[in-house]
Amino acid sequence: xxxxxxxxxxxxxxxxxxxxxxxxxxxxxxxxxxxxxxxxxxxxxxxxxxxxxxxxxxxxxxxxxxxxxxxxxxxxxxxxxxxxxxxxxxxxxxxxxxxxxxxxxxxxxxxxxxxxxxxxxxxxxxxxxxxxxxxxxxxxxxxxxxxxxxxxxxxxxxxxxxxxxxxxxxxxxxxxxxxxxxxxxxxxxxxxxxxxxxxxxxxxxxxxxxxxxxxxxxxxxxxxxxxxxxxxxxxxxxxxxxxxxxxxxxxxxxxxxxxxxxxxxxxxxxxxxxxxxxxxxxxxxxxxxxxxxxxxxxxxxxxxxxxxxxxxxxxxxxxxxxxxxxxxxxxxxxxxxxxxxxxxxxxxxxxxxxxxxxxxxxxxxxxxxxxxxxxxxxxxxxxxxxxxxxxxxxxxxxxxxxxxxxxxxxxxxxxxxxxxxxxxxxxxxxxxxxxxxxxxxxxxxxxxxxxxxxxxxxxxxxxxxxxxxxxxxxxxxxxxxxxxxxxxxxxxxxxxxxxxxxxxxxxxxxxxxxxxxxxxxxxxxxxxxxxxxxxxxxxxxxxxxxxxxxxxxxxxxxxxxxxxxxxxxxxxxxxxxxxxxxxxxxxxxxxxxxxxxxxxxxxxxxxxxxxxxxxxxxxxxxxxxxxxxxxxxxxxxxxxxxxxxxxxxxxxxxxxxxxxxxxxxxxxxxxxxxxxxxxxxxxxxxxxxxxxxxxxxxxxxxxxxxxxxxxxxxxxxxxxxxxxxxxxxxxxxxxxxxxxxxxxxxxxxxxxxxxxxxxxxxxxxxxxxxxxxxxxxxxxxxxxxxxxxxxxxxxxxxxxxxxxxxxxxxxxxxxxxxxxxxxxxxxxxxxxxxxxxxx
Numbered sequence: 001x002x003x004x005x006x007x008x009x010x011x012x013x014x015x016x017x018x019x020x021x022x023x024x025x026x027x028x029x030x031x032x033x034x035x036x037x038x039x040x041x042x043x044x045x046x047x048x049x050x051x052x053x054x055x056x057x058x059x060x061x062x063x064x065x066x067x068x069x070x071x072x073x074x075x076x077x078x079x080x081x082x083x084x085x086x087x088x089x090x091x092x093x094x095x096x097x098x099x100x101x102x103x104x105x106x107x108x109x110x111x112x113x114x115x116x117x118x119x120x121x122x123x124x125x126x127x128x129x130x131x132x133x134x135x136x137x138x139x140x141x142x143x144x145x146x147x148x149x150x151x152x153x154x155x156x157x158x159x160x161x162x163x164x165x166x167x168x169x170x171x172x173x174x175x176x177x178x179x180x181x182x183x184x185x186x187x188x189x190x191x192x193x194x195x196x197x198x199x200x201x202x203x204x205x206x207x208x209x210x211x212x213x214x215x216x217x218x219x220x221x222x223x224x225x226x227x228x229x230x231x232x233x234x235x236x237x238x239x240x241x242x243x244x245x246x247x248x249x250x251x252x253x254x255x256x257x258x259x260x261x262x263x264x265x266x267x268x269x270x271x272x273x274x275x276x277x278x279x280x281x282x283x284x285x286x287x288x289x290x291x292x293x294x295x296x297x298x299x300x301x302x303x304x305x306x307x308x309x310x311x312x313x314x315x316x317x318x319x320x321x322x323x324x325x326x327x328x329x330x331x332x333x334x335x336x337x338x339x340x341x342x343x344x345x346x347x348x349x350x351x352x353x354x355x356x357x358x359x360x361x362x363x364x365x366x367x368x369x370x371x372x373x374x375x376x377x378x379x380x381x382x383x384x385x386x387x388x389x390x391x392x393x394x395x396x397x398x399x400x401x402x403x404x405x406x407x408x409x410x411x412x413x414x415x416x417x418x419x420x421x422x423x424x425x426x427x428x429x430x431x432x433x434x435x436x437x438x439x440x441x442x443x444x445x446x447x448x449x450x451x452x453x454x455x456x457x458x459x460x461x462x463x464x465x466x467x468x469x470x471x472x473x474x475x476x477x478x479x480x481x482x483x484x485x486x487x488x489x490x491x492x493x494x495x496x497x498x499x500x501x502x503x504x505x506x507x508x509x510x511x512x513x514x515x516x517x518x519x520x521x522x523x524x525x526x527x528x529x530x531x532x533x534x535x536x537x538x539x540x541x542x543x544x545x546x547x548x549x550x551x552x553x554x555x556x557x558x559x560x561x562x563x564x565x566x567x568x569x570x571x572x573x574x575x576x577x578x579x580x581x582x583x584x585x586x587x588x589x590x591x592x593x594x595x596x597x598x599x600x601x602x603x604x605x606x607x608x609x610x611x612x613x614x615x616x617x618x619x620x621x622x623x624x625x626x627x628x629x630x631x632x633x634x635x636x637x638x639x640x641x642x643x644x645x646x647x648x649x650x651x652x653x654x655x656x657x658x659x660x661x662x663x664x665x666x667x668x669x670x671x672x673x674x675x676x677x678x679x680x681x682x683x684x685x686x687x688x689x690x691x692x693x694x695x696x697x698x699x700x701x702x703x704x705x706x707x708x709x710x711x712x713x714x715x716x717x718x719x720x721x722x723x724x725x726x727x728x729x730x731x732x733x734x735x736x737x738x739x740x741x742x743x744x745x746x747x748x749x750x751x752x753x754x755x756x757x758x759x760x761x762x763x764x765x766x767x768x769x770x771x772x773x774x775x776x777x778x779x780x781x782x783x784x785x786x787x788x789x790x791x792x793x794x795x796x797x798x799x800x801x802x803x804x805x806x807x808x809x810x811x812x813x814x815x816x817x818x819x820x821x822x823x824x825x826x827x828x829x830x831x832x833x834x835x836x837x838x839x
Contacts, residue, residue, distance in 0.1 A: 037180045043289055044290050045167065046287050057160055059132050060193070063126060063188070065209065067123060076093075076181040079170070089181070099111050101131075111155060113140040117144075124298075125142065127140075128142075131161065135155070137155075138154070148200060235750055236750070238254065256295050259290075310744050317739060321779065332777040341637065343363045346644060346646060354761045358762070376456040377637030378638065402445050405440070406440065420655055421434050422468075441618060447488075449628035459598070459606040481494060481498040495608070504585075510528065512577065522570070540566070545579065546580075552572055652685070686722070705735075732779050736771050736772065785816070788813075794838060817829050
């Protein structure tokens with residue numbers, strides 16, 4: 001018997017004995033964009049300019065999905081163009097409609113139709129009013145679970161809908177006070193043609209929310225999107241285009257569960273000229289009166305179960321590429337250790353505000369919210385100045401203290417070249433992918449981490465807080481101290497003494513003179529003997545003159561007896577001029593760290609963070625990001641990486657080569673979720689970025705995760721690359737594209753998944769995180785399922801001890817059979833896993 005088997009048999013015997021004791025003494029027991037009218041006086045009344053009755057010159061139809069809470073038995077209103085059209089129910093509760101028409105001489109008359117059938121409660125049904133001008137035919141159609149019903153009246157002569165100047169269109173309560181149908185109102189579409197009863201019946205049979213917009217079949221009067229004139233309840237986004245709605249940005253955000261407001265009513269209008277057809281789905285229009293309506297999802301109770309989520313025409317669902325990753329499997333289930341997880345991409349990875357003012361709307365935030373109960377930390381929170389910057393833990397809607405600070409991710413700013421050293425910027429036009437601030441001498445900056453309800457970030461537990469800064473030639477000494485406060489911006493109290501760190505790395509100073517030369521933006525020559533003083537990899541900092549604040553890393557230096565010819569990795573923004581002071585020396589990142597003890601009971605100063613003050617001399621100090629995490633608990637710690645508006649290739653080439661590997665090393669990732677980032681990049685740059693991760697963190701486990709459908713269609717080539725190359729790269733590949741849990745671009749817009757067309761809302765990121773975890777549950781193979789204690793990737797008796805503690809405590813981690821019951825069979829499963837060995 002070999003050593004591994006001997007150890008397995010011995011441990012199994014010992015564990016079995018312990019289990020007997022335990023059983024003896026432990027006492028172990030075996031959305032779419034629907035709105036809901038919540039009151040009879042609920043109404044959405046739009047401005048007259050949003051829709052004019054003059055647009056109903058010919059044939060037209062109005063169709064709507066509706067789901068009343070109860071069967072109708074009296075007069076109720078669904079939709080109205082005051083003075084022109086009403087669609088609702090009669091005094092007896094049956095579906096009815098009325099249209100005021102005029103003949104060629106302008107004489108008005110009213111057509112009234114009634115199906116004689118009520119709206120049924122608790123089910124989705126299609127209601128339609130359709131008009132044909134040839135003989136003035138008005139039809140009302142109603143399709144529910146019992147069949148399709150209709151009524152027709154004709155004026156007997158060619159006519160058209162009357163044109164009036166008056167109030168705008170209304171959803172819900174009518175202008176004469178007729179109460180609204182109480183219940184859910186789905187997509188409403190006004191089309192440029194009449195329809196037939198068979199069409200309405202077919203629309204309901206499709207169970208597709210957008211069939212009212214895009215249905216077209218041979219033999220049908222429906223002609224797809226080309227016949228759509230105007231729509232409501234087609235989208236709810238959190239960063240819509242403000243066509244004429246007004247209000248503040250948070251007021252324009254449409255959020256599932258939140259009330260419909262005056263400024264967040266989305267209107268699709270074919271008459272609005274756009275460069276991209278998708279832009280029409282993301283516009284909000286002016287409302288005159290809104291009350292009693294709330295945004296709801298048709299995918300959630302009690303409205304779920306009817307509509308089929310459309311994955312797209314002839315959509316291919318891509319199989320996952322499986323692979324071994326204990327940590328990816330634990331992301332899909334529960335953490336058995338602290339797991340540092342980074343999510344990288346373009347702006348969708350680093351976005352800072354989805355428009356609501358309460359969520360950044362990035363991928364990591366979706367994991368924060370979806371896995372909240374097991375989240376123990378936040379990593380690489382980009383440093384910000386000002387307000388409206390929500391984030392898990394480091395929320396800065398209440399602005400942090402910031403004095404004498406300058407953005408580094410700005411185009412041509414004084415300290416813009418520091419952006420080449422870090423990651424996490426949401427600003428596309430910048431010198432590099434790094435976010436952060438440059439704190440000038442005698443300035444200050446302080447960012448605090450708050451407890452997060454429902455997570456492991458709580459006040460009554462220790463908290464490690466880190467600030468990530470940089471040493472360079474010309475930096476100031478930095479005074480930093482731990483502080484606590486009642487909020488982010490409140491003055492706060494010192495928690496401990498101040499600390500000092502010298503960040504100036506100046507090895508030599510040189511004043512640029514007429515004897516020095518600038519060859520081009522990437523090369524200079526300075527007069528003097530600098531051998532042994534200036535080296536490749538050093539930084540040159542311009543400490544005075546017009547270029548003050550600029551830093552460049554030296555790629556090569558050629559020394560002669562009288563000169564040093566210096567070439568830089570990246571071009572200089574501004575060239576040195578005579579009498580400008582240049583400082584040369586190494587650069588490095590520094591992580592300032594303090595471990596806060598639990599906040600005492602009754603102490604309201606629960607926000608904990610670090611204050612930074614550059615003092616005495618030098619130019620100041622750049623601060624890139626903050627991290628905060630629990631050191632005493634197993635949990636997920638999520639961080640972000642990437643660059644808004646830039647794919648992986650620009651992220652690589654516009655970074656200082658040594659810096660990108662160094663911040664990745666500091667990140668100390670255990671698991672990396674790499675999502676495509678396409679701008680100015682090719683799919684194979686996924687592999688280039690993966691190589692950098694592995695160079696900096698060889699033990700990091702990597703997942704390539706493709707997103708869902710995107711309005712630009714950019715995912716397609718990247719998806720093929722993932723499924724074709726993940727195995728050879730040794731990573732797990734998962735693809736959300738065309739999965740019915742999320743659906744097409746339209747499905748996402750309708751269920752509140754998008755903040756705007758390219759970016760994802762808080763809700764959308766949660767749904768994406770949930771889907772990715774579902775895919776990882778099957779794709780990620782855990783090679784060490786009995787590994788419960790360090791050293792990781794190795795089994796010993798400490799793993800057994802920890803598992804026994806979980807078993808006795810009846811935690812969900814002990815449920816290895818997955819049946820929701822923690823009993824003897826879980827013990828057997830653990831023994832089998834342990835005996836099988838690790839990896």
